[in-house]
Amino acid sequence: MPKNDPARTEPTRGCAACRARLPLAELIRFAHDGERVVVDLDRRLGGRGVNIGPARSCLEQAIKRGAFQRGFKRPLPPEQARMLFDVLGRAFITRLASYVESSRRSGAVVDVERAGEVEPPELRAVFEASEGALLGVPVPRVRVTSARAAARVAWLARGVSEFTFDIAGGMRRRPEAPVPCARARGGRTPSEK
Numbered sequence: 037m038p039k040n041d042p043a044r045t046e047p048t049r050g051c052a053a054c055r056a057r058l059p060l061a062e063l064i065r066f067a068h069d070g071e072r073v074v075v076d077l078d079r080r081l082g083g084r085g086v087n088i089g090p091a092r093s094c095l096e097q098a099i100k101r102g103a104f105q106r107g108f109k110r111p112l113p114p115e116q117a118r119m120l121f122d123v124l125g126r127a128f129i130t131r132l133a134s135y136v137e138s139s140r141r142s143g144a145v146v147d148v149e150r151a152g153e154v155e156p157p158e159l160r161a162v163f164e165a166s167e168g169a170l171l172g173v174p175v176p177r178v179r180v181t182s183a184r185a186a187a188r189v190a191w192l193a194r195g196v197s198e199f200t201f202d203i204a205g206g207m208r209r210r211p212e213a214p215v216p217c218a219r220a221r222g223g224r225t226p227s228e229k
């Protein structure tokens with residue numbers, strides 16, 4: 037097998053929540069900037085990192101099981117934990133847009149005429165469900181021409197759909213934070229007066 041064969045040399049790590057081992061490029065890395073947990077989709081930030089699989093269920097479990105507190109050796113305030121879903125969704129949206137923009141220069145992606153020509157399918161699904169824009173950020177109408185860029189765009193597009201909306205249901209934006217529940221806070225609902 038050649039020395040630079042990606043299947044052989046690609047390093048893997050375990051998801052901090054479900055322990056599944058995945059290639060580094062498929063994991064979501066979080067770092068800590070001293071004040072809060074930040075998303076490090078390009079794995080460029082220094083310091084300690086926490087890796088999770090690219091799924092809502094992994095983020096939910098990581099929060100529930102204290103993976104961020106363990107990984108960063110700091111507390112994770114509940115309001116920061118709640119915001120992580122939204123922070124992650126926005127990070128995926130902006131990274132997808134900037135990745136495609138920079139890939140245009142190298143020819144790894146090309147613009148297409150019709151929405152039906154958008155490739156890979158993960159990007160087309162996001163494009164169609166969002167009608168071309170997410171939170172004001174345009175979803176590019178492009179076709180990817182290199183296998184490497186296709187894999188990255190597909191991963192970013194899946195992240196967008198996983199953390200911002202349900203593609204099957206169209207643009208159903210998930211709430212920014214869970215709706216406060218009167219019952220959970222010890223309050224009473226109107227019918228209990």
Ligand SMILES: [Zn+2]
Pocket residue numbers: 051052053054055056088089094
């Ligand atoms: Zn996981």
